[in-house]
Structure formats: C-alpha cells, structure tokens
Amino acid sequence: MSEASPDDRPIAGGCSRPIRLSGHVDHVDTATGEIRRAVDSATLPGGVLHVRCNNRRESACPACSAVYKRDARRLVLAGLAGGKGVPDTVTGHPAWFVTLTAPSFGPVHSRRQQGGKTGPVRACHPRRGLCPHGRPAGCHERHHAEDSRLGSPICPDCYSYGRTVVWNALVPKLWKATRDATESAVAAAAGLTVAGLRRAARLSFVKVAEMQARGLVHLHVVVRVDGPDGPDSAPPSWADGELVADALRGVVGSVAVPAPDPDAGTLDATAPDGGWAVRWGVQVDIRRIALDGPTDVGRVSNYLAKYITKSAAAGGALDHPVRSLAALGRLVLAPHVRRLVETCWRLGHDPAFIAALDAALGRDSGDVPRLLRWAHQMGFGGHWLTKSRKYSTTFGALRTVRRVWSRTIGAVLSGRVPVDAFGRLDGDPATVAVGEWVYSGRGLYGGNTDPPDGAAGSGADVWLAGL
Incomplete structure (x- = not known):
C-alpha cells in the first residue's frame, strides 16, 4: 500500500454537509504589530473554506459523529482515569454514576424482561378493563426489541402530551436546582455551611442527556468529589462513605420546579397547589463507581458517549429544526413523535403560555418561542x-x-515544515492568528458533486481537515 498523500485527504474530514465559509486568517506579530495574510478563501478551490458541521448525531453526519463520540469518551475518561491535564491520582477520588429519569405521563408500550436483559420477556402492561376513551387499559403482548410501538402510549388520548414537552423544556432548570440543592445537602450532612464545604471539597460532574423512545429526556451523570482545588487536591475523608450518595437520594426525591400546566389549562404555577411541579421520576439509580482497572473506566465512558450520538427519534428524521407544520407533514414519523412535535407548535403559538414557561425558566425565548425552536x-x-x-x-x-x-501531519506529508506567515514554527507564541469568516452555505462546492479544478492536493487540505 502506498503512503497516504494530501490528494487522498477528504474535504473537511469526510463531513457529509460541511459548512462553507468566506473570509481570511491574518497572522499578527505580537512584537511589531505587523500583519500578514495567512489564509484567504478567495485563493482556495471554489472560493470558500469547508469546515466540519460537528453534528453529534450519526444519522446526520457519520464522520463528525464519530469524532464527537471519541471526544466525549476522552472527556469522560480523563475525569475518571486522568490524562489531558488531569492527574492520575483522580482515580482514588470517590465517584458515583447517577441516572435521573422522567416521571410517567401515561402508560406506554414497553419491553419488560424478567431478571435483566437476558431474561424472558413479560407482558407489556397486563391490565384489564377499558380506559375512559373506550380503549383497552393494558397491553398483554410480549414486544420484541424492534417493535415500532415501543415508547408509544397505549391510549394517546389518555397521555399527557402537554406535560411531556413542558417537562423536557424544564429539565435544564430542574438539573440546576438539583445541583444547587445537592451542594447544600452535602454541606448539611457534613456539618458545614455551603461556604465551608467549598473550602473543604468540590463536587465535579459530567452530565449526558438521553432521549428515550417515549420522547422524554433522561440524564446520566458522573459525580466526583475532589479537594477544594479540584482534581489536583485530595478529597476530605468523609467523602469516602455514603454521605454524598444519601444526600443525592434525598435531593432527587424532593427537588421540584414550579411550571405552567398545559393539560390542566392553568398558567398560575407559583406553587404545587396552584399549578404543577416538575420533578424527577421515581426510578433513580445511584451507584458507586468502583474503578478496579481500565476496563471499568472504559465501560462508563463508552456508555455515556453512546447516548449523545443517538438521534432524538425517528431514525434521524428530526435531526434538524422543524420550520413549519407543512414541513412536519412531509416527514415520515411515528404518530407519537408527530403528536409531540405538534404539541410543541400548539403551545409555542400561545403567547400567554410561552410567557409563563419563560418565567418558570427564568429567561426569555428570544425572537422564536422556545417550544418552536426545539x-x-x-x-x-x-x-x-x-x-x-x-x-x-x-x-x-x-x-x-x-x-x-x-x-x-499535512505539512509533513507535503514535504515541508509547518510554519506561520512569518516563517516561525506553527504555534509560536510570538504570532497571533486573527480570523474573519462569513457563512456562505452548506455542502460541498455549493452542491456540485464533482470538485472544482485544483481541489485535490491543494494547500487548503491542511486547514480543512483540522477545522
């Protein structure tokens, strides 16, 4: 096999829909202030610079999703095993893996297995009778893993679609309330004030969101206890026990965020008695992470990285914002997913409800109402x-x-030394790079399938693969 050459390098690292930019990069000498042009899109093939879209979803861009997944795995791994600026001694710091689920908004078709994933499949919802809408209240089937009904309501009219989308919208606020309350609970359990806790220890975390088939978000969190200076300092001795885990359990079971209730028709949610309180579901899992070796660390890292590269739903059909109900009508979606999106649009066009939701979140939606944007x-x-x-x-x-x-590596393969516009080695602190770019569209070469003349083997490849 011949040695790889710049001619073999894919544009923008093989990105399916790279972003086209017009502009330039100048190098500035910090000592003299001299400016020299380093890169100009006008001199590149097609007159534009292609950069990766950096989409995390595999269905949207397999190449960028693979890179994102590797970066996410490395980010999680470094916090558990050290590396990338984190000392190896962090493996001795107590850590927990926490799974926070959503509450039930109505019975859905599910695959239940006795004794774990390898056990026999049980009946979905073995209930008798009819619901208020005249449909069966239960489901006695044993669903297979690829059943398209998994995650969809047994009775769509009984399901609380409004509360589902509002719960999703308020997950960031609920998570922030959980973080703040956990710090206070740990401080109280340790006999300290919050200020005293911060002088003795630091709670660090990494959080990954997972969109389930029923259209609700779950959170997977790694919580680690460090000393006051972070991973470089040893945690206090009281953190080795169950104090932190017990505090977490108490907080998760009690924390709540007032919210407007779309299903009850009330917008006054200043208190749980007058509206609706967003809470975590009853299925909460808090486990101590026992890092007996690199296998355990890799398992946790791979587990989290897997979820953030998943498509939200419908096999990638909802990888991009829905601009209108007409655009939604052209998508091939499961009825449950379609109704969730339609609920977002219905509530998003209610000014009073959007104002109440923004008040619950504590911030404005901007030009586009939050539920429409997401x-x-x-x-x-x-x-x-x-x-x-x-x-x-x-x-x-x-x-x-x-x-x-x-x-x-691009410069080396081209047989030259990587230098900046002043002839210094690339990355020299005496040179500052200043870029000015304007969005020019998406896709390769403005939609052409064939590259323009001179695209392959050009000096632009060195920049394209790295941006």
Missing part, C-alpha cells in the same frame, strides 16, 4: 453534554490539539 427535540433545549469546570478537559482543547496535529 420542537424537533420534543421541547428539550438543553445541552446534550455538560460538565463542571474542574471535571476534566474541554471539547475546545481536544479540537485544538487535533487541529494542530492535522496541520502538522
């Missing part, structure tokens, strides 16, 4: 992966390292 995610507008500042490295740091490596 209708393709069934109302959930939060980040799919977040972490505390001291947990581990960042996506930006990982992408910077990959960008530098890509430019370096």
Whole structure:
C-alpha cells in the first residue's frame, strides 16, 4: 500500500454537509504589530473554506459523529482515569454514576424482561378493563426489541402530551436546582455551611442527556468529589462513605420546579397547589463507581458517549429544526413523535403560555418561542453534554490539539515544515492568528458533486481537515 498523500485527504474530514465559509486568517506579530495574510478563501478551490458541521448525531453526519463520540469518551475518561491535564491520582477520588429519569405521563408500550436483559420477556402492561376513551387499559403482548410501538402510549388520548414537552423544556432548570440543592445537602450532612464545604471539597460532574423512545429526556451523570482545588487536591475523608450518595437520594426525591400546566389549562404555577411541579421520576439509580482497572473506566465512558450520538427519534428524521407544520407533514414519523412535535407548535403559538414557561425558566425565548425552536427535540433545549469546570478537559482543547496535529501531519506529508506567515514554527507564541469568516452555505462546492479544478492536493487540505 502506498503512503497516504494530501490528494487522498477528504474535504473537511469526510463531513457529509460541511459548512462553507468566506473570509481570511491574518497572522499578527505580537512584537511589531505587523500583519500578514495567512489564509484567504478567495485563493482556495471554489472560493470558500469547508469546515466540519460537528453534528453529534450519526444519522446526520457519520464522520463528525464519530469524532464527537471519541471526544466525549476522552472527556469522560480523563475525569475518571486522568490524562489531558488531569492527574492520575483522580482515580482514588470517590465517584458515583447517577441516572435521573422522567416521571410517567401515561402508560406506554414497553419491553419488560424478567431478571435483566437476558431474561424472558413479560407482558407489556397486563391490565384489564377499558380506559375512559373506550380503549383497552393494558397491553398483554410480549414486544420484541424492534417493535415500532415501543415508547408509544397505549391510549394517546389518555397521555399527557402537554406535560411531556413542558417537562423536557424544564429539565435544564430542574438539573440546576438539583445541583444547587445537592451542594447544600452535602454541606448539611457534613456539618458545614455551603461556604465551608467549598473550602473543604468540590463536587465535579459530567452530565449526558438521553432521549428515550417515549420522547422524554433522561440524564446520566458522573459525580466526583475532589479537594477544594479540584482534581489536583485530595478529597476530605468523609467523602469516602455514603454521605454524598444519601444526600443525592434525598435531593432527587424532593427537588421540584414550579411550571405552567398545559393539560390542566392553568398558567398560575407559583406553587404545587396552584399549578404543577416538575420533578424527577421515581426510578433513580445511584451507584458507586468502583474503578478496579481500565476496563471499568472504559465501560462508563463508552456508555455515556453512546447516548449523545443517538438521534432524538425517528431514525434521524428530526435531526434538524422543524420550520413549519407543512414541513412536519412531509416527514415520515411515528404518530407519537408527530403528536409531540405538534404539541410543541400548539403551545409555542400561545403567547400567554410561552410567557409563563419563560418565567418558570427564568429567561426569555428570544425572537422564536422556545417550544418552536426545539420542537424537533420534543421541547428539550438543553445541552446534550455538560460538565463542571474542574471535571476534566474541554471539547475546545481536544479540537485544538487535533487541529494542530492535522496541520502538522499535512505539512509533513507535503514535504515541508509547518510554519506561520512569518516563517516561525506553527504555534509560536510570538504570532497571533486573527480570523474573519462569513457563512456562505452548506455542502460541498455549493452542491456540485464533482470538485472544482485544483481541489485535490491543494494547500487548503491542511486547514480543512483540522477545522
């Protein structure tokens, strides 16, 4: 096999729908202030620079999803096993894996197995009688794993679609309330004030959201206890016991966020008695992470990375925002998913309800109502992966390292030394790069299937693969 050459490098790292940018990058000498043009899109093939879309979903872009998944795995892994600026001693810090679920908004078809995933399949919902709408109240089938009905309501008219999308919209607020309450609960259990707790320990976390088949978000969280300076300092001795886990259980079972109730027709939700309180579901799992070796660490990291690259629903049909009900009508969706999106649009066009929802969240929607903007995610507008500042490295740091490596390897394969516009080695602190770019569209070469003349083997490939 011949050695790889720049001619073999895919545009924008093989991205399915790269973003086209017009503009330039200037290099500035920090000592003299001299400016030299380093990259100009006008000199590149097609007159534009192609960069990755960085979409996390495999159905939207397999290449970018694979990179995102590797970065997410490395981010989680570094916080448990060290590396990427995190000391190896972090493996001795107590950590827990927490799963927070959504409450039930009506019975749905589910696959139940006795004794775990390898046990016999049980009946879905073995209930007798009829619901208020004249439909069977239960389901006695034993669903197979690929049954398209899994996650859909047994009776759609009994299901609380309005509360489902509002619960999704308020998950970020509920998670913030849980974080704040956990810190207070741990401080109280340790006999400290919150300020005293921060002087003795730091609670670090990484959180991943998972969209279930029933259209509700679950959270998977790694909580780690460090010393006051983060992973570089040892945690207090009281953190080795069950104090933190017990505090978490108490908080998850009691924390609530007032919300407007779309199903009851009331917008006054200042208290649970007058409206509706958003809470976590009763199925909460809190387990101590026992890191006996790299296998355990890798299992947790892979588990979390798997969820953030999943499509929200419908095999990728909802990977992009729904711009109108007419556009929604052209999509091939399951009835349950379609009704969730339609509920977002119905509530999103109610000014009074949107005002009440924004008040519950404590922020404005902007030009587009929140439920309309995130209708393709069934109302959930939060980040799919977040972490505390001291947990581990960042996506930006990982992408910077990959960008530098890509430019370096591209230069080496071309038989030249990677230097900046002043002839210094790439990354020299005496040179600052300043870019100015304008969005010019999506896709390769403005939609052409064949690359323009001179695309292959150009110097632009060094930048394309690294951005």
